[in-house]
Amino acid sequence: MQILVYGYQKTPRGAKEESLISFSDTDLWSEEIGTLEAIWGPERYTQITPTHFKVLLSNPPIQGSKLPKKIFLEIRKPTSATWELEYPQTIPTLTLSTEEDGDSKLSAQVKLSIIKQTAKHASTLLGEQMIFTVVDWLEGNIARIVESPGRLRDVTSGVTGSNEDDVSPPNKAKAKAFRHRSSRNARPIDWTPGKEPSMLLLAGKKAKYSLPDMQNMLQARMRLPAWDMKEDIIGAVNDCQVTIISGETGSGKSTQAVQFILDDMIDQHLGHITNIICTQPRRISALGLADRVSDERCSRVGQEIGYAIRGESKKNPSTTRITFVTTGVLLRRLQMGDTLDEVTHIFVDEVHERSLDTDFLLILLKRKLALRKDLRVVLMSATLDAKIFSDYFGGEEKVRRVEIKGRTFPVEDYYLDQVIVKTGFNGGGRLMPVKTPDHEDVQGADPRVASIIASLGDRINYNLIAATVGTIDEMLGSSDGGILIFLPGISITPSHSILLLIRYRDYGDPTMHRSYQDLTKWNRALSRTAASCIPHP
Numbered sequence: 001m002q003i004l005v006y007g008y009q010k011t012p013r014g015a016k017e018e019s020l021i022s023f024s025d026t027d028l029w030s031e032e033i034g035t036l037e038a039i040w041g042p043e044r045y046t047q048i049t050p051t052h053f054k055v056l057l058s059n060p061p062i063q064g065s066k067l068p069k070k071i072f073l074e075i076r077k078p079t080s081a082t083w084e085l086e087y088p089q090t091i092p093t094l095t096l097s098t099e100e101d102g103d104s105k106l107s108a109q110v111k112l113s114i115i116k117q118t119a120k121h122a123s124t125l126l127g128e129q130m131i132f133t134v135v136d137w138l139e140g141n142i143a144r145i146v147e148s149p150g151r152l153r154d155v156t157s158g159v160t161g162s163n164e165d166d167v168s169p170p171n172k173a174k175a176k177a178f179r180h181r182s183s184r185n186a187r188p189i190d191w192t193p194g195k196e197p198s199m200l201l202l203a204g205k206k207a208k209y210s211l212p213d214m215q216n217m218l219q220a221r222m223r224l225p226a227w228d229m230k231e232d233i234i235g236a237v238n239d240c241q242v243t244i245i246s247g248e249t250g251s252g253k254s255t256q257a258v259q260f261i262l263d264d265m266i267d268q269h270l271g272h273i274t275n276i277i278c279t280q281p282r283r284i285s286a287l288g289l290a291d292r293v294s295d296e297r298c299s300r301v302g303q304e305i306g307y308a309i310r311g312e313s314k315k316n317p318s319t320t321r322i323t324f325v326t327t328g329v330l331l332r333r334l335q336m337g338d339t340l341d342e343v344t345h346i347f348v349d350e351v352h353e354r355s356l357d358t359d360f361l362l363i364l365l366k367r368k369l370a371l372r373k374d375l376r377v378v379l380m381s382a383t384l385d386a387k388i389f390s391d392y393f394g395g396e397e398k399v400r401r402v403e404i405k406g407r408t409f410p411v412e413d414y415y416l417d418q419v420i421v422k423t424g425f426n427g428g429g430r431l432m433p434v435k436t437p438d439h440e441d442v443q444g445a446d447p448r449v450a451s452i453i454a455s456l457g458d459r460i461n462y463n464l465i466a467a468t469v470g471t472i473d474e475m476l477g478s479s480d481g482g483i484l485i486f487l488p489g490i491s492i493t494p495s496h497s498i499l500l501l502i503r504y505r506d507y508g509d510p511t512m513h514r515s516y517q518d519l520t521k522w523n524r525a526l527s528r529t530a531a532s533c534i535p536h537p
Contacts, residue, residue: 038311071098072096074096078091121137125337197272202266205263208298237261242399243402246386247405252404281355286326303316305321308329340368340375345376416453419468420464423464
């Protein structure tokens, strides 16, 4: 793969985003299936041979009908002796397989209709890597096909694979279009309000917001600083293509801004077309935000709120309105030819980090905005030099800015020498006696502290972390609270080691020779930390 970034623009709009990415003509199949494996993960993607794999479809529920629990689309690379008939100049061979259960079986006519219509759609994408788009299209249309497969005569005479006669032959124009990654002519979003799906979403929202659990959650959301700026955020996003939201840590911008826009779209009777993507620089951020926003909307992850990270995805094409993704996943979609024509809003969170992925994404979004006037882009950050980004997207006349004040909490710093004295840590797994309970300033007070610090070296000392957790738990007493541990580049296994050390640190076997109070204390420390001990990326 080659990534071409132009250093000179001849027009105000600049080059189209498709011009920024080009591909060599070799090994396109291997490149694409490697990307698909990263996006779908082992739960959905199964490699059978280097030229044959299958993907588990995400099926929407169908009223009054049953689908098999698992439907797989099997895809094989087409074989040909000439370049003009190689993939993606020819559609791949498609087959359907299911794990059938009782009455939930698909008839041969339905299966054939699914393959026919999928292959017909794939034939409109010749010249570009199409598999992700084809699978996405099938997931969104399989319910319609199952309910209305068509007449048997029409189905049996349709397209069933890549070697059928009615597939349009490739030509030089399509090959040229492939090299330049020309965008396909996707259907534009229909912004007509008041359609039946939107009215159903509005009715569902009103019913949900009347529930006691939802009212309690709304009360909690209203206490966030972002709630006071709700109308400003909605107005800015509706008025301008680009909005910059600067909010201090704890203001609620990451969880609330996307919900404000979704609720506003539903209230405008446009809920059925709403498709919001929110990028996060880290996987754990995308997962955590999807969980939190789902809780605030009293739903489960994968329904109204979903996520897509490398190797894992949980969303429903027919019901998901907000999808939290990593920046890399969105770039992969653009790389594979997805024009995002069905997306209404793109939120880029933590934009101040200025990673290569984020900067490259902003380049593509700027050019996408020039082609789609209905697309809205929102940049969010806690610490942000807004002027830099405002100037990049056209200045104050084209960009709206919203600032959210945050909440501050008292923070007290403890340094390593103080931690050693407070915990009574002696460099091993046991404790040393603490001279006085209020021994705060240890500089020069005990020469043993200096020797203990020197003995720690550069490695992470899990015994010290366990001792620190135990001390914090004692300080908290019966109060509610959590303990968050950041470990640079550490996998979950050492994190579990810390939890075991908390339990066995200087008690050995907690079932032997220990009082009930001792066991209760360490079990409490274990429960405080178990859900919060996470690796720092």
